[in-house]
Amino acid sequence: MSKKLLEIQNLRAGTEDKEILRGISLAIQPGEVHAIMGQNGSGKSTLAYVLAGKPGYEVFGGSVWMNGKDLLSMEPEERAGEGLFLAFQYPVEIPGLNMSTFLRHAVNEVRQYRGLDPLDAKNFLKLVREKVQELGLSSDFLKRAVNAGFSGGEKKKNEILQLLLLEPSLVILDETDSGLDLDALKQVTEHILRLKSPERSFLIITHYPKLLEYLKPDVVHVMDDGQILCSGGWEVVKDLEEHGFENIRQSVLNAP
Amino acid sequence: MENQLILEDYLKSDYKYGFETAIATETIPPGLNEDIIRLISHKKNEPEWMLEKRLKAFKIWQRMPEPDWAKLSIEPVDFQSLIYYAAPKAKPALQSLDELDPEIKATFDKLGISLEEQKVLAGVAVDAVVDSVSVATTYKKKLAELGIIFCSLSEAIREHPDLVRKYLGTVVPERDNFYACLNTAVFSDGSFVYIPKGVRCPIELSTYFRINTMNTGQFERTLIIADEGSYVSYLEGCTAPMRDENQLHAAVVELIALDHAEIKYSTIQNWYPGDKNGRGGIYNFVTKRGICKGPHSKISWTQVETGSAITWKYPSVILKGDHSVGEFYSVALTRNFQQADTGTKMIHLGANTRSVIISKGISAGNSQNTYRGLVKFSASARGARNFSQCDSMLLGSHCGAHTFPYIESNCPSAVVEHEATTSKISDDQLFYLRQRGLDMEKAVGLVVNGYCREVLQQLPMEFAVEAQKLLSISLEGSVG
Known part of the structure; x- marks a missing residue:
């Protein structure tokens, strides 16, 4: 079975x-x-x-x-x-909440749930920059507020970025x-x-x-x-x- | 529905910094009369002119009515039951931090603001005020080499009487208002800063205030003077121990910026707000005002207000010098039964003066949160400009947010822009964050911190981190 x-x-x-x-x-x-x-x-x-x-x-x-x-x-x-x-x-747009702050919290909360150690700032940035590049997003994407002023395509890519990072x-x-x-x-x-x-x-x-x-x-x-x-x-x-x-x-x- | 309940449940948490330090304290009998004022002045070894100033203010105060125009409901204060002076028992002057009372040190440690850590990590000189008297001062030597004076106001009255006499009460005169007048009569201590011509203060100056003795009204008085072409950034942060009685805190802060000088004043205010049912808590009735005296001078207020049962303060700027700049960045968070009536006054007198007001109110529980601001252009303020943005966020449905922006213009060429929004924290935002693994508490914390970002980013780095934590802690509750 x-x-x-x-x-x-x-x-x-x-x-x-x-x-x-x-x-x-x-x-x-x-x-x-x-x-x-x-x-x-x-x-x-x-x-x-x-x-x-x-x-x-x-x-x-x-x-x-x-x-x-x-x-x-x-x-x-x-x-x-x-x-x-x-x-x-x-x-949904979350004004003022920086993408990288959001992603770091999300990644580490999920890691914690799964019994993994949190990523430190350096390793997190390395990982997230790699994924951002993979998706063809510009590096200042991480400095923007979550979904605020994103184009339709950027919003969907942002969902994919989170998908890549959270490994569901x-x-x-x-x-x-x-x-x-x-x-x-x-x-x-x-x-x-x-x-x-x-x-x-x-x-x-x-x-x-x-x-x-x-x-x-x-x-x-x-x-x-x-x-x-x-x-x-x-x-x-x-x-x-x-x-x-x-x-x-x-x-x-x-x-x- | 369920979301709403969790949210409400969870905004009812208790104050995290509730504890009392058991240190020997010297107090005088409760009550207020001329003898008490003489006693305070005597205990502080003040010169005659200071005593006269106090007595004069007291005479005026006795004839002043208590103000009632704010959107606040206030239990009357019994001024005769308050103790007007309390100081940790006199000890010989400290040579180093090691000599600091271990109890006081432990208190700072509990608050996560150990002096050593601050000295080493942040390079912040701390003038720690526990119950009105300075007990530790650091970096004094380094600052002295640059001619910077950073000491308690009592010390300044004795050591630098000319400067104090010249400026004390010039921005907030004793007649200004009821509480400022009372403060002039009975102020216990506070900080004094003088930055000489052309000097850029190399470190953030910082003071931590604590209210520590039962029934002690706290009457801080701070005076900061930035001479021509100088710069200073001053940080003020407060926490207070848990107790049941209402305590009055009526401080006065005066800032003076001369030609091309700049003063940045940042506050984190976290006095005891009272319990979940609205019992106890600090009455925070503060008069803060600065004057941009010279051309091209600048004063910037940034405040994060999360504490006190009642907050009533309007850090203001008188823009006298041509081309001078005034700024006000504020986050005020109220929950349970807290009340806040806060904002600013920008008084444009000089030509081409500019001011910016960014106010973010967050109300939760049964609290009331009011922005009240005045932008005034006199006939001489040719080409002056103001930009105001007042946002309110409601968490839950039993709280209130109010905005009273007053604008008076006697100058046709002045320009004012005003924006205001009111929003509820959105369930969709919270769900989005929770779907990404964040619990309710963290989700609320991130949304609120995002909302406050424009203000928080005005704070010096280490203070901004502390403020973010404070906002999250203040919203923390019984969830999970």
């Missing part, structure tokens, strides 16, 4: 009294790339937020296990320590392709591709198939109205592209 990285069982969740996720089940093995496709309002981003533990979302039923631990009972920062990383669709085992990409032109999309995707490894899994949330063409998911789930309509391989993406959501919905609903 293979060891599951993430197992979602019949998850029902939403905001206050409104149930948005109506019984989601899926399992991700280490190294797998899963994609969730679905239209706006289908509950894709809610799933990402519930997994990351965003305050304001409530769980009504079901369970989520990560590395065999009860994910839903953990604080958001503990989930990050466990290796869950959410690349935000709209990374489960990466959730929430509409990482939104707001990027084709060139920027290609660049960002290339960086993500390089992050693929047998120990690292991805859950990619998108409603455009473009990103998936590069990332080649192992499993594709189609989400509709808080439920998974169907799951499958690359053929599901093709199917979606050719026939659209509505057709798939009809064919699933009419299936015997």
Whole structure:
């Protein structure tokens, strides 16, 4: 039996009294790339937020296990320590908070959670400068305030930079392709591709198939109205592209 | 919802610096009358003119009404129950720091401001004031070689009477306000700085004030004079021990910058703020004012205010010299039942004078945080300019933030720009940071420090680090 990285069982969740996720089940093995496709309002981003533990979302039923631990009972920062990383669709600006201060705190908190010694200032700077260069960002990027005045592309690259530094085992990409032109999309995707490894899994949330063409998911789930309509391989993406959501919905609903 | 609760829970922590030092203290009986003032003056071996100045102020003070215009609710102070003088028991003058009372030294160690460390690491000369009298002074020799005078005000009154007589009370006259007047009558001690012509003070001058005896009103008085073309950076930091009674702290600070001189005055104020329920805490009623007397002179106030039950202070600048510059950078953080009414006055008299005001208020718990500022242009202030930015941040929903920017212009060519914002600390910002592994406490600390950055970066390096820690500690709570 293979060891599951993430197992979602019949998850029902939403905001206050409104149930948005109506019984989601899926399992991700280490190294797998899963994609969730679905239209706006289908509950894709809610799933990402519930997994990351965003305050304001409530769980009504079901369970989520990560590395065999009860994910839903953990604080958001503990989930990050466990290796869950959410690349935000709209990374928030934090005026005045210097990028390098932020990154140093984040890296060392996560290291501490994982039982590693904190990086000293010198080693941290060496590491972070290397990654900044890798992403083709300028060196004064680290002196800027977190996401403040960043272009769309810079914001997404900043998410990737954090991903590189925090070395998560489960990466959730929430509409990482939104707001990027084709060139920027290609660049960002290339960086993500390089992050693929047998120990690292991805859950990619998108409603455009473009990103998936590069990332080649192992499993594709189609989400509709808080439920998974169907799951499958690359053929599901093709199917979606050719026939659209509505057709798939009809064919699933009419299936015997 | 849940986030809000955690946040509120966690802003209700207790004061971290609550302890009392058990050192022998000499006090005089409580109460205030002419005899007490004579006694204070006598104990300090003051010349006759100083006693007369005190008595004159006392006469004026007796006829003055207590002010009530600030947006503060204040329990009345019983001036007759206060003790107006307390000093650590007289000891022979200290030759070195080793002779310092071990108890006092331990106190500094607890605060993380051990004198040795400061001497070695930061190159800061420290004039430590414990209960109103200077007990340790360092770097005096080095400064003396440059002609810089840095001593207690009492010593200056005896050793440098001409300078003190010439300037004391010229920026804040005794009639100025109720508390300044009281201070003139009963001030215990404080610091005196004189920087001679053309001298750039090579180190940051620093004083730590402590209130240490039960029921002792603390009446510090500081006078700083920067002669032509000189420069000085002065740091003032305060913490006070935990106690239940309200304590009055009514200090006066006067700064005088002559032609082309510059004074940078930085404060970290962390007096005991009272407990979670608003009991106890210091009343901090301070008059701070500087005058840019000569052309091209500059005075810059930077303050980080996190303590006191009530803070009432407006570090101000009179811009008299043409082309002179006044600056005010402020962070005021209030929580639990703290009240702060603070801001500045920029009085533009000279031509082409410029002033900058950056104020960052942070309110949490049930606290009230008010910015009150006046920018005034007289008819002679041709081409004068002011830029004001007053931001308020609310943490939680039971606190208040208020902004009262007053502008008076009698000069058509003067330009004033004003910006004001009010924001709530955003759940999205906190979640973003927590998703990256930071706990709630650290997340709040980083967001608040970011918000205050424009002000904190005005502080000298080592002070800025201390201020950042203080802001985080002040927001620390019972979470986790």
